[in-house]
Amino acid sequence: MTDHSKSKTKLFLKKLLNQRWLQIMVIPGIIWLVIFCYIPMYGIIIAFQDYTPGNPFWGGSFVGFKHFIAFFNDKYAIQAVWNTLRISFIKLIVTFPAPIIFALLLNEVTSTRFKKLVQSVSYLPYFISWVVMWGLLYALLNINGPLNTVLEELGILDEHIAFLARVDAFIPIAVLSDLWKGVGWSSILYLAAISNVPQDMYEAAYIDGASRLQRCLHITLPSIMPTVTIMLILAVSGILGSNFDQHLLLQNANNVSVARTIDVYVYNMGLQTGRYSYATAVNLARSIVSFFLLYAADRLSRWVSHGERGLF
Amino acid sequence: MKFKHTTGEKIFDVFLYIFLGLLAVLFIYPFWTVIAMSFNSATDTMRGGIILWPREFTLNNYRAVFKDNSIFQAYFITIARTVIGTIGHLLFTSALAYGLSKKHLMFRKTYFNLCIITMFFSGGMIPGVLNIFRLGLGNSFLVYVVPGLYSVYDMIIIKSFFNAMPQSLEESAKIDGANDLVIFFRIVLPNAKAVLATIGLATAVGQWNAWFDAYLYVDNPDLWPVQLLLQRVIASATSMSDAVAQNPNITAGSISPYSVQLATIIVAIGPIILIYPFFQKYFVKGMMIGAIKE
Structure with missing residues (x-):
């Protein structure tokens, strides 16, 4: 790693450390969005599968447009x-x-x-x-x-x-x-x-x-x-x-x-x-x-x- | 400037006042008549004809509602979810709004876009419900609170309020060495009471009235809120009254499913009607905040 990029990383970390409380206030919200909004959005994929309850949304086999x-x-x-x-x-x-x-x-x-x-x-x-x-x-x-x-x-x-x-x-x-x-x-x-x-x-x-x-x-x-x-x-x-x-x-x-x-x-x-x-x-x-x-x-x-x- | 009205316009005024007065009665009447019937003896109510006043006054319907613990338990759940749900929503949503209101927040654009996308796209009902069950939130009180911790819509309203707050307020605290979290709790939140009150009231009404989440996710009757209890009472009254129609002897007692249902309705909406006159203007304010944003 060159000195230049090293100091850049250092600067980045320093800035992040300075605003750690702000980040701590925001990040739970983003995690919540992923869990309660983005995972269900991904879950739409079951429209193209034969979903059985209890399984995760990923990993099913596809059945194409059968349901449509x-x-x-x-x-x-x-x-x-x-x-x-x-x-x-x-x-x-x-x-x-x-x-x-x-x-x-x-x-x-x-x-x-x-x-x-x-x-x-x-x-x-x-x-x-x-x-x-x-x-x-x-x-x-x-x-x-x-x-x-x-x-x-x-x-x-x-x-x-x-x-x-x-x-x-x-x-x-x-x-x-x-x-x-x-x-x-x-x-x-x-x-x-x-x-x-x-x-x-x-x-x-x-x-x-x-x-x-x-x-x-x-x-x-x-x-x-x-x-x-x-x-x-x-x-x-x-x-x-x-x-x-x-x-x-x-x-x-x-x-x-x-x-x-x-x-x-x-x-x-x-x-x-x-x-x-x-x-x-x-x-x-x-x-x-x-x-x-x-x-x-x-x-x-x-x-x-x-x-x-x-x-x- | 005072406008003088012609004779025709004065006659119109008379009709206008009568019409609006009748409308006002129409908005109140359903509540009124249900109150009257809920104080009337069940067998007498079945004969029909209760329009304004109870004919055979009784408290038996209310005694039946309060007979077992379930209504108190349901009230406890409703109050708990309203208080915890509203405070949690305000706290978490405004924390997110505060962070995003700071221009120097790193990854701000990414965070904000992640928020906005959810306003336009959603997984829809089925993946959403399956997700809640997979998270293990089924049959738990948390299902009333956690999925409602955030609302992007409310976040944007609160954020625009924060953006409009004078910077000088926070700067003096910053010079004294306070960190962002301290500033948020000590300075920003106390100064945002107006917006928090309006959003909090709307959230509280939503929590008070919510029933479908409990209906979907919660089998345990100890965790049912008043609204779901009422839904079950009406649903069973509906099927019971079919039975009564075929066999009138069932109503030989002094209460009937129908009259218990009437009393339950009044018990469920009582608090809303009692506090409504005092909070009405804040609700209207909340509606306007949303509209201005649009």
Whole structure:
């Protein structure tokens, strides 16, 4: 070793020694990332093997694209893809505009106390778990529960219905419970965007004789459009995902043909039936498509905002 | 400047207040009616018609919930995982953030890229679960804490907070000969209370509400958190009520699976509803921090 490289090594070690506490703070995190993120990433390799539990991810023999081919021939898997697209699409149509409208309406409220009250109450459902949500739904929609009572008294129903056990009630229940749980919380972003609109724009419009509706439609709405666009693009790119907790909990023998989405199917196949490799393959196929959707969404977002706003 | 409203706009105001008022009721009502039913006698609840108030007031449903130790044990686990999980998350994630916020940190770029990649790629559910079992975390309390020690997303938020902190704070301590670890605990963390509080609250709610990790990894009922206990209670109530529908005599007693489930729901969400009004604004702040980053 030459003197030069020796002194370089020495310098390197000295620098490292000087910042040993910083390194000690960072390195556990990196080790954690390797153990909890990178090893599972490597574990995707079992999609190309016949994995049996208890083995490490490495060292299995490869079976090629067997599981991917099986995926395309599996009518339940195709049904899960279809279910996912259908539910995501309906949820998008209902739950995407709702918080925007809610925020616009709240913005029209002049009494600060009333506005604060409605806001506070609307955020509350966001903080309960899906297990509790499932419990609430089960209580409300029970055959002898309040909804049945009210509908009967209003003369809408002749006899009580077990809503959660009906296949045709699944989508309305899933969509409305998502809406109830999330509409208040999602409106926060839009309310924040609205509060950034300069007040003098409203004043100028008012002096020019713009009505309240005109101010809302021509000042507030265009001002929050950038936020709306980004949220919409993000929502569309997530269309192959589903609310796993919700679907897993609300799924039962009666509604499984509608309720089982890709996420739940992966769980059913992988962890309940024990077809680990097959489930990993299904999930990998989904992830690849989702990744390209997100990439396309990012491009679109940059294009819409003339290069100013990417998603990342 | 005060805007004057036309008559039409005033009428709109009336409808607006009524509509939003009804919405507010709609957000509260499910909680309200479940509370009412949980205080109503089980056989009476089965007749239906409980909408606002209990008809036959009873505490039997709650007695049934508190009858055995399992709810107390579950509460103990939930509180333990919330406290330990949140403190651990804040400590480890902010330590990583602090290290990465230093420009002179060696291998900083490599470390940072290793973090960022995990935001875009993951192993997915199956390899992730198999990995946890292979690590021997199944059926152990650690499975509630260790996999949640770090979050790259939170790390980036905390790091940007550290970057914005005035350097002079740390420099004076450095001159006094304090090492990075001492500076981190004595100066940096106490000055980062605002960001730690918002991230800590979000983490705590996540821990309080978590059930799926326990559902997947933990068979031992002594380690179940309240949420999983509730999930089991509802699942068994669902199957029990099918049985009840076929054979109504099962409900001859004064409690039923359905009414015990109602009381369990209230026991599970009680603390959240009680503390919610006091912490609400911090939750909203947390949401905004995340949004600004985006």
